[in-house]
Amino acid sequence: MTDLPALLERYFALAATGDDKAAYLAQFTPDAVVRDDGKTYRGVDEIAGWRTEVPLVAYAVREVVPSADRYRARTEISGAFAGSPVELTFDFTVATDGRIAALTIAP
Numbered sequence: 018m019t020d021l022p023a024l025l026e027r028y029f030a031l032a033a034t035g036d037d038k039a040a041y042l043a044q045f046t047p048d049a050v051v052r053d054d055g056k057t058y059r060g061v062d063e064i065a066g067w068r069t070e071v072p073l074v075a076y077a078v079r080e081v082v083p084s085a086d087r088y089r090a091r092t093e094i095s096g097a098f099a100g101s102p103v104e105l106t107f108d109f110t111v112a113t114d115g116r117i118a119a120l121t122i123a124p
Contacts, residue, residue, distance in 0.1 A: 021078055024111065025090055029076040041068065045117045053122040072096055079104070086111050 021029075024044070031041040042061050045051075051058040051067060058067045074096035082089040088109045095102035103124075110119035 021081060022083065022088060024115065024117070025078065025081060025088055025109065028109070028117070029078060029092070032071075033073065033076055035068075035073050038065065038068070043116075045120075046112045046114070049116070049118055049120070051120045051122075053120075072098055074098070074101075 028044055031037060031044070035041075042065055045061055045064055047061055048059070049061065049064060051064050053067065053071075056067075058064050074094045077093040077095070078090050079093060080091040088107075088111070090107045090109070091104065092107055093102050093104050106123055108119075108121040108123070109117055112118040
């Protein structure tokens with residue numbers, strides 16, 4: 018899929034490289050919540066810690082379903098991990114300032 022909303026395009030590009038941690042974290046509101054793999058991370062500091070545990074992977078967004086303040090992105094993730102590739106859903110809630118207020122990653 019090539020026609021991604023700018024927020025999602027930026028998120029997946031920064032997540033894939035891991036090169037610019039400050040830019041990656043700047044996408045989130047200060048009190049953002051991320052839910053991934055059964056764990057919840059609250060605030061930018063916890064989100065930064067979570068990202069250090071996430072391996073670098075390639076993201077291929079297959080479908081995006083937008084709604085008022087949300088995007089649901091069905092994404093194939095591949096890399097050097099058991100079971101690769103996998104398909105996961107990334108549910109983004111967008112704050113009024115355009116940053117990510119919440120992100121839930123689930124099968």
